[in-house]
Amino acid sequence: MSAYSAAGEANAKPNYLNHEKGIWSWLTTVDHKRICLLYLFAILIFFFVGGMAALAMRLELAKLYGTGQHNFIDAETYNAMFTIHGAVMIFLFIVPGIPATLGNFLLPLMIGAKDVAFPKLNLFSWYIYMVGACMALFGLLKPIGPAFMEKAMNFIGVHGPVDTGWTFYAPYSIETGTSVVWMTAAAFVLGFSSILTGLNFIVTIHKLRAPGMTWDRLPVFVWGTYATAVIQTLATPVVGITLLLVIMERGFGVGVFNPKLGGDPVLYQHLFWFYSHPVVYIMVLPAFGIVGEIIPVFSRKPIFGYKAVVYASVTIAVVGFLVWAHHMFVAGISEAAAIYFSVVTFGVAVPTAVKVFNWVSTMYRGSIRFNTPMLYAMGFIFLFMVAGTTGVYLAVLAVDVYYHDTYFVVAHFHYTIQGGAVIGLMGGLYYWFPKMSGKMYNETAGKVTWFLVFVGFNLTFIPQFALGMEGMPRRYYDYLPQYQNLHQVSTAGAVINALGYTLALLNLGWAAVFGRVKAPANPWDSLSLEWQTPSPPPHENFEVTPVVTGSTYAYGTPVRGDAAAH
Amino acid sequence: MSASHHATAAEVGPGDPPHIHHMDTPTAYQSAKLGMWLFLATEILLFGGLFTSFALYHWAYFEEFHHASKELNWVYGSVNTVVLLFSSFTAALAVDAAQRGDSRRCSKNLLITIACGFLFLIIKGIEYTGKYSHGLFPGTERWNSPEFIQEYKMYFGLYYCMTGLHALHVVLGMGLLTWVYLKARKGRFSSRYFVPVEVGALYWHLVDLIWIYLFPLLYLVG
């Protein structure tokens, strides 16, 4: 029972992948679906780069030859490693991660549009992203080679990999001799790309919904992307100007953040977190959306409490702007501010709780299939519960004083970002893979690699909670011997985790290139619009502009009094 | 909307909106405008970081900032304010002309707006060189002397950052308007299609809006 007047079955007509050929047609494409693939390609490379830096850190932290000495990499390299890891993972991987890939692909399809509002701007965003990525690479280079090369590199401001941590705290970032300028400038440029993507999506959702696609029929993923886009557009400029000020401080000694020049280093932290707290919701809100799409389809049930789920997303986005200084409880802020920010932080916990409860309730009395996407979604719920509740420890003032800047925080945010956003992204990739590639992947391999990721991930980061409780500070290249056992378990977990990701992505990559099994238009029996067009979709998405007449989630048999509505 | 807006590529003539494959013309118009407003929102927050820093140090170093602001010449600032207000006025007139389909008046007003931008930059340039010769620039003798206390440096640091970023926006706005002007001169706009004029003018108004705050903040109250 399809609710849409337009539906297509797989046929031999050209699709977006093959209607034009050649590398040039890809680099100049304005098709949102192709731009999704461009982004996907780029972010996976950086996921790999960030992952390798993580493994280097974990290798060192295992301290196989004993603590108190350097085993594989020295202190400076280690400091560069966690900076590279954090900055690459955040600015190059997960912030564009879901919105620019799945968001780009699905947004127009889900609302029944032919493209985003500004297709050229969309491509332009990708190029800006690539420019930013290259600039970031300059920030990672070490000047080596013959003397003239070193001179040349020094001349353009390359002085060695950035060693400030991804947070670029002043005054250290103003004083250190490394290529902070390249990295902060890169973050600024990447931010610009992110702004343009967000702006594009907001306009698209406002202006290009298909006839009948009212606000209360929008899939929750679209709502998630919308809330994300608002944050992208409105929070990013603040970090942009903040990082520019750091550059000005380095170049001209403006002094705004430099106590030696009368400035206030804590002001830097305010401005930084004003962006970087909301940014965590840029990462996770689209993942919430993905879970909200997967669970109904594989449970054959409408999403429980659609309105509550949607309001919760919007509330999280808005309240997310009010809580930034919970990262600064011990940074020397006033007591009044600490109390205010602690209390308001709970304002995001409640709507998040609402979402979790609704997802689980959706499964009640469903007919549940355990395909790989569903496994990711269920894994997400467990991991995000751990993530969210450990966030509550950190929001509680008295307790955060102890946990701040320990491995407890490291574990918390890996659970949120990796257990939340990355697992969500993986689930989404598995779920929409048939649509994007027109092929089916190997289901068994999907499940096995899911298991590897899940086990490896928990093995990596559960010990880190314990480390944090024992008081192990973060950004430590060396530590007291009492922490060694837990660190070694964590390293072992990281290896399994890395293996899991690599195999899980290879499974998809293999199927996309060599796969023989063609995907039907709607393999999961979904009701949302993107599945009502062939797999892969044609260049302009739909052969006929769809007209929407019912809910995206009309699964199952109507219960009392509901029949009339559908 | 009537179907006449869906001219196919072959039929596009001067004054007709360009053919866009994925939406109709009124939607394209509304989208472009909303897009520009969103962009302006980001600009407000971009300058917002600077305004916030300025507010904080203005509060903390009230006397010192007040003193330092006396070094700025409020006459230059006032003249520049009038120049920008006037350019904003002509930008609005350009849009009005475009809406009424008067191509000539539209391009004339655009040209005046761009010229005002130039004038603004020239005055700003005179001001900057004046500051330099008065030793109000990093590296000059007065700047390095002990009497030139840290708080003054902070004031002028912020002054250069804020007015510099603003001047950059003036330059970008002039670029945008020049592109619009060239199109206008070729008669590309009509009462059915003038998005670039409106969007360019919106951007220009923002440049004006920022200056409306910068001027009293930096030159008058300090």
Place this chain on the structure above:
Amino acid sequence: MFRYFPEQASAHAADVDWMNNIITDLSLFFTVAIVGAMIYFAIRYRQRNGKDHETPRIEGSHTLEMIWTIVPTIVSIFLAYYGVVIYQQTREVPENALRITAWGQKWFWDFEYEYKDEAGQSQVKKIGGKDVEWVVPVDRPIKLVMQSRDVLHSFFIPAMRAKKDVIPGQWSYIVFTPIKTGKYPVFCTEYCGKEHSNMMASLRVVSEAEFDRWLKDRSAENALAGMSPSARGKQLYTEKGCNACHSLDGSRLIGPSFLKVFGKKESLQDGTTVDVDENYIQESILHPNKQIVEGYAPVMPSYDGQLGPDEIAGLIAFIQAQDGSAPVAAPVAAPVDDGWDKLSPLERGEKLVKAKTVPACTSCHSLDGSALVGPSFKGIFGRTAELQDGTSLVVDEAYLEESILNPMAKIAKNFAPAMPPVYGTQLKEQDVKDIVEYLKTVK
């Protein structure tokens, strides 16, 4: 379950842990409930035999939404409230708190204790340095007032459940009442650069009586104070690292030599001249970069807050004494500590290059390829070196030995003849050989 905390060594630790444990219990409850429900639904309502069974189109429930909005809200208010209350308790400073000042600097902590001696005179006891052990009395509230001398640091005593960032130019404090004697680690928890992980100290909590004894025991400092000013200055000259940059024999290092500097007229960077007198020297120690002697870079760190008036007076006396009348007593390097001979030549060489020479080779020659005052050691052996006089040569053992013993003989191109010729007296023949061996391996 999940109780991994270090022992509770401060009065408020139990409260913090109580709060933490409540959150743990609530979190476990919610997580088990939600994940349990999920797993239960997953098993109970799984699709069987590959065919969907009929599912009801339940779109939501207002009652449930209300419940699961209100319950977390109440729990949140409870947690936020007690979090704030306990936090305020941990920040309250009792009247009788013992006040100690701490300074953070890359990468060590300094402490200052102010007290009244028997004569009622105010005295300050200063301790500090890497891995310093600081001492407090048990059962007495301690207020540690902190500031940084460079970048952000953070003072963290896990056992006391106390932490606060240490900020340049701004005071912050922690307060705690130790309830157990013992020794507890102190960490720096705000990233501050290369040695962040080693910026440690240990806190020793002792009985009140023992603390008093410790505080008033000034023998170490008195030894210094009992010396003549110029002897004190001489000791400080090496202890505080002045020797890394200022020579005693007139040779030019990073900073001007102390030889015959007192009473001289120096021309400064800004074109003015200045008499080198007591005031100028004191000013240069405290605010080194205000008056830079022409031809030198403004690189000296300030010693403000690190040297007392007596110490500064000592240094002034010492500098004044460098009038050329006494032969330069080259400080003896490579003190033969136990087991020196047991080390391999390479290890000895490395130690000599990095630390045991005065000034240490590495204060002017980098190991990582960057150019300091002299050419870097990185890859030096076998490299073709261009000399000032236009010739060039391949760096071999002989050249290195010569350069160490007689630095002015051959000067590398683009470098100033700044190396002090002091190593000939400092180093034994074997030392020079060791250094050359080591330099061969610096790649």
Place this chain on the structure above:
Amino acid sequence: MGHHTDTHGDHAAGHGFEIMPTQDHSDDFGHISPYSIYAKIFVALLVLTVLTVGVTRLDFGSMNIVIAMFIASIKAMLVALFFMHLKFERMTTWIYAVFPLVLLGIMMAGIFVDNPYRATPGPAAEAKAPISADHVTEGHATKAQH
């Protein structure tokens, strides 16, 4: 082919999440104001500029900034409402014009709840200049410390 605007969600009223006001189509290409309004606004802006300069020359001390910012806000409003046609824009535009200002206010509020209210730990210590004067001038952004 494009689809018809009147079937767009923007216009399909009566649903749970409708945040658009219902629209007629007269503004498909923007509102056309009478020509003279622009001139009037321009004159008003000039008058307000003169007023600001005059008032601050008179010097009301710390009230200066309040007065100046108040007048500036009126000017900004005039530009936005009439020159930029915000007055005739849809609800969405209004939201995105006002929201960033709200955020800016929140940002300033958060920072001003912190900085001026930082605690000053006990007396003796802060009497000493923190680092050497050439490294740190004693003032910090916290007045409470002075």
